[in-house]
Amino acid sequence: MKSIAKSIKEFDSLGMLEAAFALPNQIETALKLKADIDELDIDNIVVAGMGGSAIGGDIVKTCIEDVSDVPMETRRGYDLPNYVNERTLLIPVSYSGNTRETLTLTEAGLNVGAQVIGVSTGGRLGDVLDRKGKPWIRIPKAPMPRAAPGYLTIPIFNILEAGGIASFSSELATVAKDLREIAPRYRPGTANNTPMEIAASLAGRVPLVYAPGAYEPAAKRWMTQFNENSKTIAHWGMMPEIAHNEIVGCDGGLRGAEHIIILRGDAEGETTILIEYLKETLTGKAGGWTEVNADPIKGRFGLFHHLMVGDIASIYLALMRQMDPAEIDAIIELKKRYEEG
Numbered sequence: 001m002k003s004i005a006k007s008i009k010e011f012d013s014l015g016m017l018e019a020a021f022a023l024p025n026q027i028e029t030a031l032k033l034k035a036d037i038d039e040l041d042i043d044n045i046v047v048a049g050m051g052g053s054a055i056g057g058d059i060v061k062t063c064i065e066d067v068s069d070v071p072m073e074t075r076r077g078y079d080l081p082n083y084v085n086e087r088t089l090l091i092p093v094s095y096s097g098n099t100r101e102t103l104t105l106t107e108a109g110l111n112v113g114a115q116v117i118g119v120s121t122g123g124r125l126g127d128v129l130d131r132k133g134k135p136w137i138r139i140p141k142a143p144m145p146r147a148a149p150g151y152l153t154i155p156i157f158n159i160l161e162a163g164g165i166a167s168f169s170s171e172l173a174t175v176a177k178d179l180r181e182i183a184p185r186y187r188p189g190t191a192n193n194t195p196m197e198i199a200a201s202l203a204g205r206v207p208l209v210y211a212p213g214a215y216e217p218a219a220k221r222w223m224t225q226f227n228e229n230s231k232t233i234a235h236w237g238m239m240p241e242i243a244h245n246e247i248v249g250c251d252g253g254l255r256g257a258e259h260i261i262i263l264r265g266d267a268e269g270e271t272t273i274l275i276e277y278l279k280e281t282l283t284g285k286a287g288g289w290t291e292v293n294a295d296p297i298k299g300r301f302g303l304f305h306h307l308m309v310g311d312i313a314s315i316y317l318a319l320m321r322q323m324d325p326a327e328i329d330a331i332i333e334l335k336k337r338y339e340e341g
Contacts, residue, residue, distance in 0.1 A: 004188040004196075007319035014143035014326040016229065017319075020311040021187075023304070024179040026142075026150025027172055033137050033155050035117060040163030042089045042115060045072040046081065047156060048105035049093040051224070052146035056093055056119075056153030058217035059307075063157075063300050064166045078104045086113035091159060093152055095145035097123020100338065110134075119155045144326055146228060149221075149307060175304050178297050182305065186312050195313035198261065198290055202232075202317055205259040205287045208250075209236040210278070211306070214267035215294070218306035222261070225314035229325040232317070239271040247278065254285040265294030265302040 008017060047057025057074030064072070075081065078101050084090065090109035094102040097120040106125060109116050110132055118129045118136030129136045137155040142148035154172060161167045186195050207226055211219035219236040226234035237246050260282060262275055275291075283289050292309055294302025318325040 004316065004319055007322060008188070011319055011322060011324045012315070012326075013324050014147075016143055016147055016325040017312070017315045019143050019147035020308065020315055021183050023150050023308045023311070024176040024183065026148065027154055027176040027179070027304075029140060030151050030154030031158070031169060031172060031176075033139065033158060035135060035137055035155070035159045035162040037117060037135055037159070037162050040089055040115065040165060041087070042070060042163075042165075043087040044083065045070055045089045045091065045160075045165075046084060046109075046114075047072070047074045047091045047093060048080075048102050048109070049074065049152075050076055050099050050101050052144075052148070053093045053095050053099065053102070053152055055149065055217060055221050055224075056156050057091070058220065059153050059303060060156045060160070062214060062217055062303065063168065064160065066300070068160075068166045070165055075105060077101055080105055080108045080112075084109060084112055084114055086115070088112075088114040089159075089163070090114040090116045091119065091156055092116065092125060093119040093156070094123065094125050095121060095139075095142075095148060095152060097121060097125035097127075099125075103128070117159050119152065119159075144328075146225065147311075149311070171301055175297060175301050179304060179308060182296075183308070186309070194292060195309050196316050198292075198309075198313040199316035199320055201288050201290065202230075202259055203320070205257055206232070207234045207261055208258050208286070209234065209261045209263065209310075210239055210242060211236070211263035212239045212268040212271040214269070214300045215263045215265065215303045215306050218263055218303040218310060221307055222263075222310035222314070225311055226317070228328055228331075229311075229314040230317040230321065231323055231327075232321075239268075239274055243274050247281075250278075250282055250285070254282060256285070256287045258286045259288040259290065260286045262289075262291045263294070263303075263306045264291050265297075265306075267294070267299050267302060 139151040
């Protein structure tokens with residue numbers, strides 16, 4: 001097997017690994033991207049997005065739901081909820097600005113008078129919002145949309161802060177500081193390297209990623225990063241929901257080709273008993289078991305640590321498989337078919 005250092009040079013064509021390590025820088029840079037808006041008078045919030053541009057909505061919802069009384073959801077696809085109206089804050093997020101589903105939702109929101117504030121590098125979304133006189137935050141570019149989680153997430157926090165909904169600037173600045181201190185542990189060549197060890201353990205195995213609700217967006221992100229970066233199938237589940245269904249399937253259906261990954265931290269709450277039960281009953285049936293702790297980042301913001309570890313692990317796995325983590329040929333081919341017809 002090639003060394004990781006050689007694989008980086010040969011296969012990481014766009015610098016995806018460095019982009020993953022740049023999450024603290026992205027957070028700090030994005031905190032300065034302020035929304036020039038007045039205080040918002042709204043009943044609900046909808047974030048419209050797809051893929052890497054949508055995960056920010058999931059993250060923000062998870063972080064604010066304990067302090068905000070304004071309902072929030074992330075909408076993927078072509079259809080807006082029927083409740084969207086002039087008292088809805090609609091935040092379309094599209095890295096490129098050309099995501100067909102997000103543009104469709106934006107037009108639908110504008111048609112019903114929703115209060116629209118966008119997040120993008122530009123593209124058609126920027127043009128539409130400029131034409132309609134709607135504000136939007138222009139974010140910096142990254143190697144790929146999925147390599148810009150900080151740029152795509154933090155502006156949503158900024159919009160809510162500017163609108164008087166919730167403020168987390170100080171907490172996010174602390175998260176960036178903590179991540180910068182943690183990140184060197186995960187560089188190639190370091191001992192006890194969690195993402196490297198996870199990647200090595202996944203050779204020939206399917207990752208099953210489970211997390212309590214506070215870290216649910218990170219578990220979902222791990223799955224999609226394994227899909228796109230590592231070019232492998234993966235699965236995620238939320239605790240305690242899996243205690244009502246999936247644990248039965250795991251108990252009778254695991255064949256040793258799976259590797260279970262548990263995202264843990266001080267926000268896991270009452271799922272501790274479930275985690276210990278899973279470890280006791282499934283360790284001998286799955287091909288492997290790994291627990292990743294959010295320490296030292298506390299509370300729901302620990303999901304940012306999980307986010308970074310998952311991104312790095314997925315890229316290490318791609319490099320171990322001698323694949324370019326940036327390559328997404330299947331998605332590009334599908335987009336061509338959309339354009340053709």
